[in-house]
Amino acid sequence: MLTPKQHELLLYVHRRLAETGVSPSFDEMREALDLRSKSGIHRLITGLEERGFIRRLPHRARALEILRLPEAAANPQPVAPVASPDAAMPVP
DSSP: OHHHHHHHHHHHHHHHHHHHOOOOHHHHHHHHHTTTTTHHHHHHHHHHHHHTTTOOOOOOOOEEEEEEOOOHHSSSSOOOOOOOTTTTTOOO
């Protein structure tokens, strides 16, 4: 189970990797999540790594690899269309 901030950070990193191919910097992550310090980002990344969502690649800057996404983000459930009240009723 992820905290709301961990979930937000994971989706942000995933989106940035998809857009640019490069992980965001700690400062970019801090600004995106509206945190005051980079130590908060470090704790969130450590938590994501411990839970098996990301992997840090050693000896490389900005080297985060997404291993998996939360089930809700990875498999969004389709929403059934709502029929309008003016829709014609089918004839039996």
